[in-house]
Amino acid sequence: MPPQVQDVLVAEALRRSYGERVVVDGVSLSIAPGATYGLLGPNGAGKTTTISMVCGLLAADAGTVRVLGEPMSTGRCAAKRHLGLVPQELALYPDLSARENLEFFGRLQGLDASTTRRRAGEVLELVGLADRAGERIDAYSGGMKRRCNIAAALLHEPELLILDEPTVGVDPQSRNSILSGIAELQREGLAVLYTTHYMEEAERLCDRIGIMDEGRMIAEGSTSELVEMVAAHPIVRLRADGELDVLATRLAEVTGVERVIPADGRLDVVVTQPGTVLAAVLEAAETAPVALTGIEVDSPDLEDVFLHLTGKALRD
Template structure:
């Protein structure tokens, strides 16, 4: 059974159809890349997947259970890392994590242990006592991912987590994502960087104009590479 199963997703904003009959599935320990240029419908799709945006039609199931904006049990097994940084710059990394751990209902020793585990996972244990406002963009992105890991999610949803970061931080983030999938977490990863998808993803779905144009492994879709495949399918460059 897939950790995440999406069928027939549809969403309109007034007279604009943003997502049209999108479907895919992500298994345990699998990294699924949702690829497309800005405005393709990626963020709208994942907003419906995590349950922060109501859908007009379709179905989302987490571990076989129906999931929507009103769900609580299924939301508790999702880690969501949005494009925008959800951090308090005046607090330290450890204090940020402590705050969000409290929102998950973690207290005392449980919270302290999990915070230290997350800091180690994202490579910030040695900088945990510094104010986040002094962090580089890449470090802030890694802490943002750490917040999404606090609840030990079955499904981790990452919306363009490397946007605007330097090459060294980008490499660290990609290494983090790969290790999380190896630990059995199902990862849904949106990006418009084809090299990231080729490096990380077991399968990818190419989306544009709100529709899923193709799906398969990077090797199956490559013509001779994913960038070329995207051009063939859409007639435009990925980073338009």
């Protein structure tokens, strides 16, 4: 999609190397006002590096970033005022309370004392921490700390919120609170850039999804567009006890089998046409040192799209 004038974020052809290794290689993405863009990719794909360039924390070797038309740079610039970043690593003072942290960050961002106090109250409410705001951060759970980190990114009322895997390692209650807080911000018209390993979060929150692997954007579209891309390749899910790796090797040699993906206690077999391939798949299973406990033919979901495109599971 060509970048549009009114887009909140336009990043074009971003590139970054560390030494000889190119870790982000020609990544472009744009986000319309009020839209949420999901950046998906396995560990090391280049998501955080991309986000760091988008935020002006890291210099790009090539490419450009504009936020609401303003050019991003690593120095002081107007573009930075339009965005709030929730980094992958927590950045809070453990011996201050949540409210004290937010008031400190607010003043640091140049807000006056009364605006800081008002906004701190609003964002604490939004992330569901208003009733615990006086407690020290080091007494918070991991999920509560993360919610406080999100609150800090919202103090200056940015038009674009960038979250780097905000729900990793958080308790279910915090996760729900984070997701519903983001949904509320979406309703208020905030543009969001969201990286995650969780497909269900991407499906739930994002209008557009970009799949990154080894520094490149390998596919982009809405969830249904991405699923469409691999819809012609049904998946036979085999559950079995025994030596699944032996079965996987044999299946990979069957004509009509495109890919065999080991999953938890199961093999997902991407086939061209289940009608003709199924018999050969079953024969391979019968002659392998395994006991088949279940078989189903499935149409792919977003998780399968990812596996199909990258050959990797989204989580290690």
